[in-house]
Amino acid sequence: MAGDVSRRRFLAGAAALGALGIGFHWPPQAASGEEGELNAWLVVAADGSVTVRIAEAEMGQGVTTALAMIVAEELECDWRGVRTEFASVNRNHRDGRPYGRMLTGGFCSVRGGRAGLHRAAAEARERLVAAAAARWGVPAASCRAEQGFVRHAGSGRQLGYGELAKAAARPPVREPPLKSPAEYRLLGRPLARLDTPAKVDGSALYGIDVRLPGMLYAAIAHCPVVGGTLERFDEAEALRRPGVAAIVEVAGALAAVADNWWRANEALAAVRVTWREGDNAKLDSGVLRDRFRAELASNGELACERGDFAAAMAVASRRLEVLYEMPFLAHAAMEPMNATAWVTEDRVDVWLGTQSPDRVAAAASRLTALNLDRIHVHQCYLGGTDAGVGDGFGRRFESDCAEQAIALSKRFARPVKVLWSREQDMRNDFYRPMSTVACNAGLDA
């Protein structure tokens, strides 16, 4: 079609611009049995550099650096050679859950993961020491690990971790000794974040940046009333637009599918659609406000009372009666909701930034009837999830957007990226709850 850049020219152009480096491997490398892997958390390359696997979502909190510091500290490796990658969700399912529940929220990435990471890294360190001792034929106790090397005090010999990694891939050490805080070189020191360079040159891969060969792009319109569904639509005009592949229903919403997202989104606007709005159509901010105020008056719960309230109020020289009202609030992450899925007969891949990869994997399994060991969820950076909203639960705990991508990829047998417009993102949030709080106080002066 006239508006299309030919695929060959497209690829040539993209390559010339250096744009094909997409930050993940396809096909993905085997997660376990990898050369230099000492355990599920870390891989030591032949050159001694260390890759730390991060089983948490990075959404601004700096978790890749914090967790890598813990591993590097306990491993006694050189910080300058440390890099990170996101842990494999698929492996977690197949391998007895080495990463536990893969869930990020509640401000507990470091507190929750720390003990396990110390143990895993110490265990790897002890095996590196044992491997060196075996090679030299000396007792392990006469060797020590230091900054990426195992050193033998008596002879002054040393071997780099990279030279030992292969031999160290032995049965685990049961109770590895942990370093004492007095020995720490990294923990407790402010270090530069590892992810900063990629976040200032545009190369950090967010969910929205994923690109796959033959990928289609989908824009979504949900019923403007929460809980409503699609009644009917006339797509004739939208289908005449350039690059548009289809207009379809997906889980009660409307999807326009095209060869780029802008075309999909423009096509969506050209669909004549009728929604079944349902009971919530009558609900608006005014109705909610009145309902909450009435509930507060009749049913409100006492959250806090200080002093002898009635007695003090009776004599107070000044009385304050204040009503605090918070509306439903969207998380409004900087990166609008998105997910990319590729469903084939025997395998599902989903790329997105998610706080709950387990939930996405479960949804993929349910929608495709494939076992969890066939599901691969690839964690990407999350753009501005605002994990700090209210109770700490972020928007990207949900799998709704991923489910749309999975359903569409299954239907079209091609990779599909679903991206919501900002308007759709704001209107279809799992909102921070509304609240109405009354505060009555008496002042004696």
Place this chain on the structure above:
Amino acid sequence: MAEFILNGRAASIDAEAEMPLLWVLRDVLGLTGTKFGCGIAQCGACTVHVDGEAQRACMLPLAAVAGRAVTTIEGLGAGGPHPVQQAWIAEDVPQCGYCQSGQIMAVVALLAREPRPDAATVAATVDNICRCGTYPRLLRAVTRAPELLTGKAG
């Protein structure tokens, strides 16, 4: 068909004249460093340079850049980190990082016009949204950048 200079090279794009530059960059050319945040020129995540000026690519039709020079975050640091990127690294500015391509492009354009802007000028000119609230560090990096820029010149 629109022809323009992209990151120092000739580009020729066969797409609708009204297609916003943002989607030409991201979806047609695969340059995903320029981000989508709002689509209505409000957040600044999509900021690029057109003939050296900061522009929000989400509302800039392809036709409007015909014959002009466009620079994206990928082009900015093509020959090693730009002094502003270096200042960003030195101050560890990004949190989630999503807004940062746009922030950096906006700051580079500002410093080209006004090498030592005061805080009020920065706030007024670089009005890109950062949902993580990196503004204080951003300001520190902007203060540091001119030294690096001059360092490079000298």
